[in-house]
Structure formats: C-alpha cells, structure tokens
Amino acid sequence: MNQTIRFDALQDVQAILPSPELPARAPGAAASPASSLGLLARAPGAFAPAMSPAASSLARPCHATATRMSWLGKLRQRRWLARTGPRLGSLVLTAASTLAAQTATPPTADTLILDKVVVTARREHRTSKGATNLPLSLKDTPQSISLIDQDALRDFATTGTNDALRLGTGLTVDAWETNRTSYSSRGFDIMLTQVDGLGMTNDWGLVVGQEDTTLFDRIELIRGANGLLTGVGNASGTINYVRKRPKNHDGGELVVRTGSHDLRRAALDYNQVLTASGSWAARVVVAHEDKDSYLRALQDRRTTLYGVVEGQIGSAGALTAGFTFTDSLQRSPMWGSLTLMRADGTQAAFDAAASPSQDWTRWALRSANAFIEYAHTLSPDWEAKLTYNHRTGDEAVKLFYAYSLTGTLNADHTGLLGWPYRSDSESRSDIVDASLTGHFHAFGRRHEVISGLSLSQQKTYSEFYSILSSPGAVLPAFPYAGDVYAEPVWGATSVGNDGDQKLVRFYAATRLALTDRLKAIAGLNTINLKRDGTSIYGGGVNLDNETTEKVSPYAGLTYDLTDNLLAYASTSDIFQAQDQRDLNGRFLAPMKGVNAEIGLKAEWLQRRLLTTVAVFDARQKGLATEAGFDPVAQQSYYEPKDVKSRGFEFEATGRVGAHTTLTAGFTRMELTGPDGNDIYEWIPRTIVNLRADTRLPGLPKLKLGTGLRWQSDIFKTGAVRQDSYLLVNSFAAYELTNAATVRLNVDNLSDEKYLRTVQFGAIYGAPRQFSLALDYKL
Template identity: 30%
Template sequence: MPIPFRVATSPLTLAFMNLRPRPLAAAACLLMASIGAAPALAQTAPLQASHSYAIAPGPLDQALYSFARSAGVTLSFEPELVAGMHTSGLAGHYAVDEGLARLLSGTGLEGIVGASGGYRLRKTVGSASGALPEISVSAERSADTEGSNRYAPTAVTVASKIPMAWKDVPNSVTVITRQQMDDQNMTSVEDALRQSVGVTAIPYGDGTAYFQSRGYASEVQYDGLPANSSLQYLRQFNLAMYERVEVLRGPSGLLQGSGEPAGTVNLVRKRPQLTPGISGSVSGGSWSNYKGDIDLSRPLNDEGTVRGRIVAAGEDGAVYKDKGHHREGLAYGILEVDLTPQTTWAISAASQNDFSRGTDYGPGVYTNGSFVNPPRSAFFGVDWGTGNQTSNEFFTELKHRFDGGWVAKASYIYRHASSDSIYGYVNGLVQLNNVASYTLQGQRGNTTWQDLDVNLSGHFSLLGRTHQVLLGANYAQRDAYSASGSRTLPGIDIYDIAIPRTAIALSSGSNTYSEQYGLYAQTRLKLADPLTLLLGARESWYASRSQALLPVAADWKSTPSVNNKFTPYAGLVYEVTPAVSLYGSYSDIFSPQTQLAAGNAPLSPRTGEQYEIGAKGVFLDGKLNASLAAFRLRDNNRAVTDPDNPGFYVTEGRVESKGWEAEVSGSPARGVDLYAGYTRLDTRYLSDPVNQGKVFSPEEPRHTFKLWTKYQFQQPALSKLQAGFGARIMSQTNRGVGMQGGYSVFDAQLGYRIDAHWLATLQVTNLFDKTYYARMPARFYSVYGEPRNITLTLRAAY
C-alpha cells in the first residue's frame, strides 16, 4: 500500500494567452465526469534543488521513507531488497541524486530515475537481482519553506488548495519564506508585507496598518481559510507563529468568495517537525525595544506518529515618539497525530495580548493647506491613553490520503479579538498659531470569525493524460460588536496638549453580522506536454445584517443579500523551455453593495475582473525564481449618485488599475540570497461623476522598487561573516491635500556566525535617517516613517 509523503515540484510550466472566460458549464460537466474517472497518481520529475535532511541512523527502509518526504520524490523499491539493511543516516543539504547516493552508501544499492521522473532502487550494476514485488513511497507536494534555507518558493497554496508549483501558477504570487523572515528579523505581518512586491503597507498610528495592492485593500486567509474580512486595521499574531506568508495579487474570488480585487494574503502556520529541534532569538534596539522568541518542536512518541510544537514570543519597548510604549506576548501550540498511516489530525491554539500606551495619529495640515511638518519625535496624543487587545485562535484540520493519490481535507478555525481603548487626536485643520480642535475617544469591541472548508483533490486520467481536480465548499462568518464615545475640545495647542485623564462614556454602538458560503471547483487539464489549461468556477451566497445598540437599541436590519453569484477563473500555461514558460489568466471577484437604487431596489454587487499575462522562470537547479507580469484590472458596477433620483444610486462607476511587475527571489550565486522586485502601477476613475479621470489610489506610488540581499562571505578568513543590504524606493504619493515627493530608505546588516548553531546580527534600518511620511497628511492625521533604528539580535537553532 502506498505510503504518502510530500512530492517535489514538477519542472517549470508557464503560459501566455489573453484568455476571456466563457460560461463554464462545459467545464463543470468535465469536472463532474472526472470524479468518475479512475484516479491515478501523477508522478513528477524531481527538482534538483538542495534539500535539508536530518535522517538518523537506523533501518534503511524507514530512512528511505524519511528521505522521500524531505526530498519530495516518488521512490519505489522491493521490500526484500532492503530487508535487514541499515544506514548511517543523512544530515545536511544535498540535491536529490547526491542525497540518495549518500544514504545508500555501502548498501550495494543505487537509485535510478524512471521515465515518469520517479526514483527506483536496484542493486548496483554487476549485482544479481531477482524479480521481487515492488512497493511505492508516493508523495504529496509540499509548499513548506521552513528548513529550506531559501528565499525562492517551490510551491504555494494560496492559488489552490492543492500545493501547486510556484512556476505553474498563472498569477502573480510572492512568498516571504521563513528564511527571509529570520534574516530580516521580521516580527509582524506589516514587516513582511512591507517587503512584498506590489503591496503598500501604511501604518495607521495606533499600532495597526492597512495594506493596498493594485489599488485596493488586501483580503486575508489563514491556512487557506478566507476570513470574510480584509486585513486592514487588525492586529495579527506575531510572525513567530507562521511558516510563510503568501501574497496573491489580483482578484481571488475562486477560493475567497466576496472581497476586494486586490488579492489575498495567506498566513500559513508552523507545523510540528519530524525531527526534534529548538530555536529562538533575543534582540535589543533603539528606544529600549526588546524582543524574544523560542520555538520547540519534536515527536512525542518513538514512532513519530504524534508530534508537537510550541512557540512563545514577546516584545516590550518604547517608540520613536517622545511618549508611547508597546508590549506584546504570544503563545502558540500545535499537535499533529497520525491516526492511521494515511490520516492525520492537527489541532492548535494561540493567544496574544497587545498593549499600547500613547496612541498618536499625528497632525494633518494647516488652514492654508501646508503640512504641519513637526519634529518626528513630537507626540500629539494623550500620555494616559491606552489600547489593549487580546486575540485567541483555535484551529483544527483532518486530512486523509486515499490510495491512488487522492486527498480529502476538512479545516475549521475560530478567532476572537476583544479590544478596549481610549485616546486623543488632533481633529481638523490646524490654525497657523498651532491651535486646533482636539477629540478624546473611547472604544470597545469584540469580533468573532468562524471559517470551515472541506475539499477533495486528486488526479484522474482522461484521453491518455493525467489531470488534476479540486472540489470543495467553504463557509465564513463574522460577528462583531463595537461601541464608542467621544468628546471634542476646541482651541488646543497641538504642541502643548495638557489634558487631564478623562472618562469617555460610550454613546453609540452596534452589532454587525455577515456570512458567506460557496461551492468551488478547479481543474488542471494537461492538453499537451507543454500546455496546461486551468479552469475554475465558484457559486457563492452572501448575507449581512446590522443592529444599532446605542443610544437606543433597534431591531436587526438586513442588507441586500447576494445569491448564486457565479465567479469564473481561467488560465493557460505554456512551457517554452524546461526553464521558462509563459502564461495568461482571467480572474474575478465580487463585493456586495449596501446602497439602493430608485424605488429602494438593491444594487447588484461590484465586480472586479483582471487579465494578466506573464512569464516565470526557475533557474540554477531551482535556486532562483524570476517572473514578469502585466495586468489590467477593472472594477465595475460601482455605486455612483443617480443624477435623476437624488438620494439613490446607479451602478455606472468604473475604475481601472493596470501596470506591470518584475520579481526575483532566490540564490543567484554561492553565498548570495536575494529578493528584489519592481512595480509600475496606474489607477484611474474611468466613469465617475465627481472623480472622472482622477487617480483612484494616490497613496500607492506609481513606481516602487524593493530589495533585500544577504551575502555570506566565502573567503576562509571571512567565512563567519555575512552582510545584508536593503532598499525601498518609492515615487511620489498623496492623500488628497498635498504631494510627497519620491524617497528612498536603505537598510544594512552585519552578521557573525559564532558556530553552527549561533548567529549574531547588527541591523540598521533607515540607515541614512531619511525623514518621510509613511502615511501622508490628509485634512488631519499623518504618520512619519520610523527614524534610524539599530537592533542587535542573537539567534540560535539546534
């Protein structure tokens, strides 16, 4: 009986075609017909990249199973061929061929590659061999980046529930790997997305941020479960909990359901490892900021069928303002159990508390339209203001691998966040004598998200070729309570805010509830050896309602629901050479609207549709990824004022977002790790009675370049040293009241490898202490980018 292990990514396949999808009724019939087809395990050729191995000495058959999982290959051998044999194990980084040869050293066996790309064991040439029954160690492709020591991903899950080779995805996808997170000492989702090509990360001033991509707010998923909520203004768990961050740009309606056409960010949690390990770091930096984390993973029984992992992380320190403090603590634990050799159950829980003192949204502009431009250290909040949020999460997953390579999976996540805050801010234009209105505000709220997904994936044979199919359903629910109150004080000197502690009564509040569910299907049809067609479709249902609670409780009020919303997807991948391919794709998404047409009729949802073409390449035996993409995105059916019926709306608004992106990640030379990308973006109102022809998303730069590179010195005398360099270069931006010119921010790092387990780094962000606005001034509010920050980190791994 085949034993499932992870499979390596297949050779590069890409395509180029501007494909306009038609109704996918025929595709749906094909998908349903495929379920009746006999499933067959598709065997893929191994990617000759370096993999990390930690295989202990012991029986050879068990070592071969571990090798197949780590290398991601299909490996077949006769049981009698290895009976009674032992191996001295394998530790380190090797290509598949070299690693297998080392593991088999002294056994009289060798591995050969079959026509399908899988490996088979035989006695070395010249030895006798009998005709024995063969068993297969099959595999499931993995998208994990942990332990790979790579910046270049091999596979992703954000575009399909099936781990799909990065090079085979006909859309723009960036992966911030675990290695890059560690190298740049990232601790927050904001840190990771600030480095991602095509994403603009903007701090809000209260410890949260909002993220823009291709003109719109990014959606979020957790291990592929859509949260029925955007990523904006939400405190997320510390990155110590996550194995990678996947960023899909462009409409993601096939698996997301409703949402904005920006795309989605998939946060993928760490899982227990097969071998024991412990790692952690401590750091101290500017403004007395201290951080630390510890990560322990190990099998919990001799057979390795029960595995556990715990992660703890914390931060404590001030900010660059004259006043302000932040404290954070995370605890995360996960357990995986192999109920049978083919069934795995996982369960995890996480809790994090974020406490801040001194929220500061900054000032805006003077009454004459000029920026206030205070010193970066100036504080415009109230020093007694506080914000406190507690986030809890429960996650469980059951996965069963059938004979023949089919996989069924059910996942559920429950997240709850509660917050309580009181703060003050400059509210309105500032007089030339630095006097403005000032608002004190108190807020309280809690939000619960529940998400469920079930899916079945596998391979089937049709017309002599092997194809792939995914069928699934998911459900997402969001239930939120929020209440607030405020008090406005006139004539406050913004440079002398001496307001005593004040209690703020909650005067307004509401409950909101939304839910959506949908059925989705996706197939990858191998039309010819170099040509793959991807077709997908989703049918969605969405509903929401709200209830006013303060000052007077009211009945629930439902907004227009969306029923049987059809969302298509299509892509084509064409392999030009084994290393370079071209692709084209069409993707779609919808977003419900609450405005009403004349006669109180509901408006149809907004729809976002994107055409994208591009090329992807995997070079240097899989060590280096490169991509180039061009896109045109249309946001249709936008609500605009009905000129014939004041107070009502029509769906005649349109926005266009277009541009191109280039990205490189991986290791272009020995000792060099690199992530670099450029984005050119143009957004514009195509049809709007007020904003016709204007830029739609002026906070996003037209030109953005991002770079991070690390070099491990190769000269023997300097072999313990490494150096890092980063840059973020932006063109001009504005938020409606004035323009900020382009700017550049540079980072640098110097590291010393104490021994195989310990590494010390000295990192300087904003090396030249550039003064710039991370959030541009509007009528009020503005946030400076962080000044020069020096951090010393000590990192260990065993």
C-alpha cells in the first residue's frame, strides 16, 4: 500500500520515494518522517513556509491508502524538477535519507511495510514564459506581469474575455460597439493576443467577438514592449490565453446560470484518464450562452466546444492535440457607436438602452481552431518542442450604420443618415513553432537558454454586397425604433479585401547567472514580414510582396537585494508594421521605438503576497494617429506621430490572511505628442483596480468577494467627455455540499451610468445586473 503526503502550498508536483520499511510509531514516540518533511518545507528557500491544516496533520498518525501516480504526473514531475532546480530534489533526498536512517535495523513483527511514499505538492508561485519565453517565476521576470486565474473568472462570473480582461491591472477595454473591442495598456492599443504563447498581431488591435473563458486555465497580461515574443509589437503589452489541459484524475464540473436580461447559460468541464497506467487523458469543455441585453433589441448567443487529449509517446515524449469550435450570433448589433454631440457644442444624454441598430441586422461568427504539440525531453536539462496551430474563421454580417455628415446632432436630435451594409468574409492562419529550451553550466553556475524558429501565415478574404434598392437615408430623431429603415434588396458581390501576410522569425534568449544574486537576460528576434493583397478601402491600393526585415534586441537585469526583494531593469526595441493608411490611401511606414522599465518585486507574509512597483518609459516614432475622415472612401485616414508614454504602476497579489486573497493595482501615466502636449485624451491617465475575497471565520462555507475599478476622466477634443467613475462588482458563494455551490453575482452594484469609450463616438455601459449560478462537481 502507498502513503500519500500532501503539501497544499504546492501544485502539480509528485515525487516518488523508494519503498522502505517504516517502524510503526507508538504514541509519544519521536517525530515521524512525515513531520520531518514538514520541517523541511518550512526551511528558507524551499516551498511555501506556511502549511495548511491538511499538511500540518502529517505530524499525526495517518492511515495508508492505495495511490497510483499517472504517467502525466511523472512527466510533469520531471519538467518541474528541471525548472525548479535543486530545492525539491534536496527535500526528496533528505526525506529519503531520513527514511533510510530509520530503517537501518532489520524489520520486526511490529514493522509496518509500505510499498512507496508519494509526495503530492502544489507550487506556491506559477511560472510564465510570457515575457521572455523562458520558464521564469513572476518574481524573476524583469517585466510587469499579471495573472487572472480560474478562481477570479469563476467568482466574478466573467464568461467572456472582454469582461475578464477588465479585471486586469492597468488594462483598458474599449467597446467600440457591441461586437468589436480594443484593448490598451500604458496608453497604446494591444496589437498581440496569443493562445499558449502563439499568435499573430491584430489588424489595428481590433478584436471581433470574444472567447468563452471556460476554455482557459488562466489569462496572462504582460505589460510593456513584446518584441522578444514576436519580433513585432508596440509598447502596450501582450495578452496570453492559457488553455486548459488534461489532468491526472477523473472528474469535472457542471455550471448552470441564469440572470438579468433572460440570461441562460450552461457549461461542462470534464476530465477522463483514458488508460489504466494513466499515460493518456482527455478533457472536454462545452458551453452555451443565450441572453438578451440592456440595449434595445440586442440578442447574443454563443456556443463553444473544446476537446484536448494528452499522453505519452515513447519514454520521454508528450503529445497534446486539441480542437476548439465557436459559433456566435448577435441579432440587432450596433455597428458604429452613438453620436452624442449637438451642433451647439452641448453633449446629449440618452437612456443606456439607446441603440441605432435595426431589427434585421445580424453579426454571425464561426471559428475553428486545431492544434498539436509534441514535447520531447532530450535530457534532464533539455527539452525540444514542436507546435502547429491552424485557425479558420467565417463572418457573415448585415449591418446598419447611423452617422452625421457634420459629426453632430441637431437640437431636436435629427441629422442622422443611414447606411446599410452586408458582407461575407473568411480568414485562415497557420503557425508552426519549433523551440529548444534547456540549461547549461559555465563558470560554476547554471544558466537557461531558449532558441526557436517560427513560421506563420495569415490570409483574409471578404466580399461585400451591392444595394439594389434602399428606402432612403434620412433617419428620424434619435432615439428611434428598430423598424424605421427596412432591409434593402441586396445585389451582386464584389471583392472587398484579399490579403496575405507571412512572418518568419528566429528568436533566442538566455538567462545568465552572473553571481548568486545578479542575473542577466538577453535576447533577440529577427523577422521577415511579407504582405500582399488588395483592398477597396483607401482608393484600391494594392500591395505586391511588401517586405520588412528587422532585428529586435531585448535586455534585462535582475538583482536579489534580499531573499524576498528583487530589483530589475529591462529594455526592448519596438517595431510594428501598420495597417492604417494616409489621405492618399498608402500604408504608413512601420512604427519604431524603444521601451524601458525599472522596478522592484517583493514577497511578503511568508511569500504569500507578491508586490510589483514599476516605472516605464516608451517612445514610439511614426505611430498611426487619426487625422480626419475621408467621405469618399468612408474611412478615417491617419498620419504618423511621435508619441511618448511615461508612468508608474503598482500591483499586489496573493494572500493577506488564512482565508483572504487580494489583487490591487494602480496605474498612473502621461501621454504626450511631438509638441510635448497631451495626446490620446480618450485613454484614462489613472486606473485603480481592486478585487478581494474572503471566508468568514464563523461561516467557512460562505465566500464573499468584491471587485472595484476606478478610472479618471476621458474625452476627445471637440467631442464627447466622460467624467471619472467607479464600478463595483460583488459576489457571494455558499457551499451547499462538498459538490454543490450556489453563487450570486451583482455587477455595477451602484448602477453607475457611464460611457465605455469616447474614441469613435460612444456607447453606454451596462447598468446593474444580477446572475445566479449553481456549480456542481462531478
């Protein structure tokens, strides 16, 4: 039989000790090997010093239970041991020595025979490859990184990625309308979103639709320049979605939810070990959501399917393959936002439900994503990995745009014209990434290194429909009903866009241990970017194999001032090809610049709480900035400007008590143009985030939590203004049984009325909303 010893402060690590013969412990006898392990866990530099009640019970006699560790657990054990260094090995070897010392005498009739001891552990701090591609802890990474984990996603009922990202420190989520969103950090649009570390830049940083968060184990937010990740990028940051993977045990969770605006949602997440040896396991995620909206006539439906299998190939290989399918439909979506400025310069105010859309409009999205990953452990110190990702997307839209030739409303709120639009589009992207990660020893020290080659291609194609008949363009006074403009008769299709983008990049990075306390990180990216295609917009400009080549260096230093305090500095080149066009329809030249960051990271409360203080300075030359609107092409045109972003960030995340977790963030920045004056006033200069949850001492089954987000005022010169505002979201969860939990969520607790963005018109945010969920563990 096996004895299982659990360390709740660690995660996903299992170490098997030999099968010694342990003398039975009599009451009052000397400490057992289990309690010796507990003392080792409290040693400086080992695991989390504080032990949970489950771990502290190791000092008491316990019953031996049959336990088998799956192959997946063994493989993850080997990988974690390679990353973590000698600390866990020292614990296991010391424990083995203790066991051997206690079993030096021959067994007697009173001896208790154990087949083996399995140590199951949880890491206190996660690692991330997000900022440098190296497997570093958050504390050891010379850049600001935030995590939004499954607990936060579940507790705050953030089922879509847009709502989830609003939990992130320093991040702004700008809803242009109901189905298109942009994200910004440190004053600039985030152009890069990744899944499991792979991705391509977004056109204009614009995201259409949103993913279901039940797909992901966590979301990583890397703030600052991302050139080391992709070779292209700006000074904003990177969003990395980390998919759920199979686990070592059977089980899952079913969540059903109902709420305001006829919300109906069900989500299933189930894991199954497929083989008796545990060498293969699979995980399936299914989610369906259907709801109305606070906006007039808007209906939103989304179905998501995800399946992934993982297992052993040979003695040192691991294969992971998965597939995701998403189908979503919006009825009566907004295309473009509200016109709020009147001709006399005053700002109109409408009900939050106001929408310019018409009842016949639709926005349908369908995507499929398949990936396969093979990792091979070449030695205890080296691993090779090959990943392929294929994604297709289809989009069919019938939309209605309400606009004013002057950009303003008349005093009686007339002056809007209507423009119907219909198009079909498709996209395809393929990414292949091969990397080699490992450690080497030089000058008596251990160093880390990664190198890799990535090939990616993205193709887009769209067709738009001509209009054979139209009921007229002039609209009645706003707000109007959803039937004032009938659907036109659509004619033949024409090519709207046909583009092809190819990116080849080589990357390498190393972390050198210069001394016990001083570490240096250096890396570079070399890219070859080709773009080819045509577009009806901007005067029908054609691209014929436009080629860009660039080498982007990255450098960082970390210094351990104490065991719990680290100072860091990093700098990176900035380079971003731009899709915006000037007044003559030509693409703007690539944006270039440099980003620098210095900071302090500290661990508190026995390493339960991590704080980060960062000062950043980013200079971007030739950044596309809106310069006007072309009435012929019906599109904004841009001009290059030199923009500087400087600021300060603070974040604290972790446990502040036995039952209380906290994440608090503060961002303050200034944005200036080439003349030294403020620019991009629609981006808030100050953002405060806070989310916390706790269990009451007298009611351990009740969990209460709240999330706050405050931002300073935003405006656009000569246009709309939104004063500073505070949003409060709260939840209460109660464990009915060991398997069932009921959860109540209230969003926008104070029923604040606010505009989500003012960059291109405006759209009101959601008023107070409720939802009630039942979580059931299977």
